[in-house]
Amino acid sequence: SEDDLAELSARAVAAVMPSTPIDEAARDALIAYADGDGRRLINLVEQLATAAADAGRRSVDLAFVEQTIARSLRRFDKGGEAFYDQISALHKSVRGSDPDAALYWLARMLDGGADPLYCARRMIRMATEDVGLADPRALQIALAAAETYERLGSPEGELALAECVVYLAVAPKSNAAYVAWGAVRAHVAKDGSRPVPLRLRNAPTKLMKSLDYGKGYRYAHDEEGGYAAGERYLPDGMPPVTFYEPTDRGLEERIRQRLAEFRARDAKVRPRDSGEER
Numbered sequence: 001s002e003d004d005l006a007e008l009s010a011r012a013v014a015a016v017m018p019s020t021p022i023d024e025a026a027r028d029a030l031i032a033y034a035d036g037d038g039r040r041l042i043n044l045v046e047q048l049a050t051a052a053a054d055a056g057r058r059s060v061d062l063a064f065v066e067q068t069i070a071r072s073l074r075r076f077d078k079g080g081e082a083f084y085d086q087i088s089a090l091h092k093s094v095r096g097s098d099p100d101a102a103l104y105w106l107a108r109m110l111d112g113g114a115d116p117l118y119c120a121r122r123m124i125r126m127a128t129e130d131v132g133l134a135d136p137r138a139l140q141i142a143l144a145a146a147e148t149y150e151r152l153g154s155p156e157g158e159l160a161l162a163e164c165v166v167y168l169a170v171a172p173k174s175n176a177a178y179v180a181w182g183a184v185r186a187h188v189a190k191d192g193s194r195p196v197p198l199r200l201r202n203a204p205t206k207l208m209k210s211l212d213y214g215k216g217y218r219y220a221h222d223e224e225g226g227y228a229a230g231e232r233y234l235p236d237g238m239p240p241v242t243f244y245e246p247t248d249r250g251l252e253e254r255i256r257q258r259l260a261e262f263r264a265r266d267a268k269v270r271p272r273d274s275g276e277e278r
Contacts, residue, residue: 005031008038012045017060020052025062033069044069083114087122090165094123095130099169106165110158119161120146126168134174134250141167172250180244187241194235227262230269 009030013022022030030048034041051068052060086109093101109119124142131138145164149157203213218228234241246252246259 002031005034005036005038005041008041009034009045012042016046017049017052020049020057020060022048022060022065023062026060026065029062029065029069033065082112083109086112086114090119091122091126091130094126094165094168095173097169097173099166102165102169103162106162110154110161116149116154116158116161117146120149120164123161123164123168129178130173130175131168131171132174132177132252133255134172134247134252136251138168138171172252174247174249174252176244176246176252184243187243191238194238197232197236200233227265229262229265232270 006027009027013027030041030044033044048060048065048068051057052064055064057064086105090102090105090109093105106119110116120142123145124139127138127142141164145160148160151157152160198212199214199216201208201213203209208214218231220226220228220231223229246256248256
């Protein structure tokens with residue numbers, strides 16, 4: 001509440017700038033800028049104390065508060081609130097396929113002092129999380145942008161980051177692989193350890209071969225279309241499960257069609273919901 005923030009601001013001011021009076025209008029402005037967040041209020045008071053000391057101010061009025069806060073909102077350190085807010089805005093702009101907004105937030109972050117290589121690492125994550133297999137080139141471009149910046153530095157290398165963020169924004173989007181990875185990790189954690197079927201096991205020794213390791217394995221390259229229709233690669237007895245469901249966007253549309261063809265061929269050999277051991 002405002003009363004809580006008023007008490008907190010009084011404590012913060014007394015702690016970090018006890019000899020620099022702040023008038024009532026300036027205190028009210030600080031509370032308003034905090035917008036209900038006590039942590040933000042403390043950060044603002046600390047920034048104000050630093051600015052007042054640097055400027056040699058013996059008192060603080062509303063104009064000085066507004067000048068200081070406007071500057072601090074534009075320039076931030078890695079742990080600051082604005083830093084994470086702007087990263088979030090950049091990521092969501094890319095996910096929302098808005099290249100202009102993505103460029104704006106990237107420029108704001110770099111102008112504010114963010115580490116360009118941190119931005120590059122975030123773009124690599126965007127390429128895998130939000131673009132995915134709808135456009136696998138996105139990951140290559142993100143990695144290349146990071147490498148380019150490492151070689152050129154600022155300001156020349158920043159153009160590679162800008163090109164990358166535009167490409168990510170306009171690329172087709174899919175989080176299907178991201179969702180599938182989360183689902184399979186949850187499944188494995190809950191399901192426990194199932195043995196590898198004998199036909200899928202490696203058999204480098206005579207003993208292993210005598211124990212039927214690798215027996216019955218179908219070499220997919222020798223099958224029609226390079227696909228062993230009806231073969232199962234999950235553990236025996238494990239109910240059928242689908243983790244990866246490609247979208248109808250970008251390259252994943254072709255992936256989806258190909259998987260549909262494989263499943264249709266499987267259905268001719270064994271029921272789609274078959275989970276019997278073999």
